[in-house]
Amino acid sequence: MPVPKPHQFIVRLLATVCLTIPNLLWAQNLKETFDFANQLYEKRDFDGAANTYRRVIFFDKKEEFRKQCYKNIADCLYATQNFEEAADYYELAFYQQKTDSLKAEILFRKLSCFLLTNNFQYAEIELFSLPENLSESQKRRKTFYAAVLHFSTDRYEEAKKEFISLIDSTDLEAKQKILELFAKNEKISRLNPKTAQTLSMILPGLGQFYAGDVKNGFNSFLLTGGIITWGVLTAINSAARFDVFITMVPWFQRYYMGGYNKAAIIAENQKKKRRAKVYNQLLDVVSK
Template sequence: MKLRVCFSAISLFLAIMPGVGQNLAETRRFADQLYFNGRYSLALSAYHRIVYFDRQQTDPGLLLRIADCYLANNDISHALEYFDHSYFAENSDSLKVGIVFKKSACYIKSHNYSLALIELLSLDDSASIWYYHRLNFYLGICWFGLEDFPRSLACFEKAATREDQRVRIQAIFADPHNVNRPNPKIASWLSIFFPGSGQMYSGEIIDGINSMLLTGSFVALAFYLAITSSPIDAILTALPWFQRYYQGGFVRAEEFAKQRRAENRSQAFDKILQVLSSTRPI
């Protein structure tokens, strides 16, 4: 593997050196070969060399390849920069639409759903049926990420190509455990009124029992000290420990609920993708 990387690097160096008989077109072909073989870092170096030697370079296809390489390397900021360059250099409206989708994918990948929406909502949804489904699929993802589930459902229904897909997507959103449960506020209030119950509600049974036993033990200790010694001893000895575990209990209950709800939403989203990717009715 190291020898292959070394050979590719040497070949790339020779391809871009002046005086070896290769022009920019040949370097472009070499870079494209690297790109199609998934060697994005090496391809990126070659593409940048072409831009360096040809400062008037405005080929939108080349700029788009550079953006794609950055995206493949998970360099979102540079990918967005070159998608913009490619967009403004491109004359074809249909190709510009493809670039907007790629920019939106960058924003979605970085969880910046609001900026993705700004890009997507600038598009017209009446171009073609394929385009219509794709646009609504992207919009559904954005609204889901922004936790606007009614809008997300509406968009995913439009993205579906068959009625059975729409029915299954509706069933996913209709189940409250998929998107709205457990409720962090409910979990917190449950543990405020009855320590440990919020954790149990969130699915953390062991932590809930532990919280219940600890707080209950310190309440029992406080009563014991109040009876056998004095209320002041009970307050000074048991109250600080009780307060620590009591407050920690309802704070953890809320955090557990948030984590579990995020997991449920992630699983629901995976189910939606599976439904939309299915090619045959089930």
Template sequence: MISSKNSILCICWLITTIGLANISEDPAIQKATKYYIDGDYHQAVTEYKRFLFFHPGHPQKALIYLQMGKVFIQLADFGSAIDLLQVAFQQTNDVTQKLQIAFQLIPVLLAENQTDRALIVSYRVLTLIDRTSANVRSDDRAQIYFFLGISELYRQNWKAAKAAFLVSDLVSPEAITLLDELGKEDVKKSASMAKWLSTFCPGLGQFYAGEWADGINSFLLNGIIASYVSHLFSSGRRQSAILLGSSILWRYYNGNRQNAVKAVGQYNTRLNEKKINRVLDQLSLKK
């Protein structure tokens, strides 16, 4: 995870109000909601589930699933929250309700590092708004674009993140400037280069990726085995040399090449994480 779950949730929910869903005045629902307000979350879930059991076709069941999702967010059970919020999102075609659900679902998806799903939900909501020409508040649309920007940021799509943030008109100019700078930077290391370097000299690809200890280990281990294989050949024990070279030496030599590729991948991941955290640190909202 690039940043803590609480940090991502705080950033996303900073721009939206977390309130109770506008559900039916049914006494059973009021009872469940009172448990929620009082902090008795497990009892609240029990009451919501009981209501849905006896009223499976209730017209506001999407909002009830939404409310249960909020309960599990409070319990920090984000996996269960996502499952319930996804059900809520699928249970309604009402744009207003989908917005309410999306404002809860997308931040939790981001907190769980499920950026692709967060991106899909964001685009679905925006598409629904455009297709239905729904009368949606400009602030609500801006919040969805803000979530879209966060999703693209986590995918290292700097230009797309910048475009979404600009449409939202919620992000400070400093964060936009930083995204411009990151979009111009290209300091990733090449996996193919690392593989070819380790093909030429075991350990060299790891050095290229900044993994000095692994590089030294690979260079010495392959060198020692290769030297022994050479010694067996020169001493006339060719069968033993071939057996050792085709099994143990090949295994370590080929493993060294694969490890070099893996090391570059880890280097690029750490680099991207640093970039994303720099933007998150600058992601103060416009005043």
């Protein structure tokens, strides 16, 4: 039997309400989840916040909150030093930004991620991707990142000009300090691991002394010299001199070869250590 028209209206109204209420409740729950993620972020629970933002993205079919979540997740990952994954989320966040200024901020963050992971090739790409219409503070940041990138990739002349441009032109003391640090860095570049290895081949321990590692230099000299001395004295007082020679050679070879190979490693490590010290001092000068 046909349903009367007033009853048809009520049935349709109830059907509409039944279909709409779950959607309204779900939207409310999704917003509550997003707000909860924001609260976790404010409390510096970055792992919890990132996981909650990911949950919002997964269930946000209408993309009401998704665009805001990408940058928030990236910031959480950056704060927890997960720089590689942070760079991926900054890439997603970049396309959600509406102004050049906000896009530049995302590029700066990506650039920082690549520098911190020593991914200098991608860092340079991001550096060149920065727009021209930057604010004064953003221009300074661009110069700073360029200086860091060029120093890290052994382009010291470019880095020197950029570090100098970061200080006040009237601060002659800071400028002189930067010039002295780059002069020191030039001396560090002269420290050659191959030279250290060759010197230790000529005289055990000499390569370590050249690299500035006195302790290992003495160890190498005394160990190798001690083996030779022991072999010679034992051979003089023994009838089986050939046997003494056979016994001595493997030990001599082990410490002699190990010594000159280690000299090259020590020289390389000393270069990195001294250069890192110069780099940190440069950062101190420009941050004042």
